[in-house]
Amino acid sequence: MQNKTLTFILGLFGLIGAIILCVAIYSLCTTYRSDISDYYVLLGMGVVFLLIGVVPLIMSIRRKNLNAQLLQTGRAIQAKVTSVEFNQALTVNGRNPFVIYCQWSDPLASNTLYLFRSGNIWFNPSDFIKNETVTVYIDENNPKNYYVDLTFLPQVV
Incomplete structure (x- = not known):
């Protein structure tokens, strides 16, 4: 994930979820059977918090590994x-990131046009696009797995 604050918040959700889950499991193991129903709510909350924190982090790591492999x-x-x-689907602090859309026609497969979308860019990249084309790395077995190379853009500090 590019945003360290978001990564921190998701990690915090995962940690809180793990703590709630541990407390719920410990409580379930040490209480009498008549009081057990209250701890299922705690158990459910722990699972939800854990999933909210862990699933996006796992998806981000998988995407990063796929990009490195590509x-x-x-x-x-x-x-x-x-x-x-x-990117109207994402707003952070009232701002939307930019994305670059591009297309490629496969010369080996007639009538096949592939559409690609870059990752989020937190500044307007229009002034830095000097060519009509950008490099895209594709998986030859599955062109739906791709990575739009943005190394021509300056790094934001």
């Missing part, structure tokens, strides 16, 4: 930039 073993293609737009 950079090493993927096929590099040149995709034509079609637009730079706001």
Whole structure:
């Protein structure tokens, strides 16, 4: 995840969920059977908090590993930039990130057009796109697995 604050919050949710889950399990093991129903609510809360914290972190790690693998073993293609737009699905502190949309027509498969979307960019990249194309790394066995290379953009400090 690019946003350290979001990673911290998700990690905190996961930690709180793990603590609640441990307390619920300990309480279930040490109480009498007549009082057991109250601890199922605690157990459920622990599972929910744990999932809210852990699932996005696992997805982020998987995406990062897939991108690293595509950079090493993927096929590099040149995709034509079609637009730079706001990602309306994500708002952080009242701001929306930009994304680069591009497309590539596979010369080996007639009538096959692939559409690609970059990761979130927290500044307007339009001024830094000097060419009509950007490099995209694709998995030749499954072109739906791809990585839009944004190394031509400056790093934000």
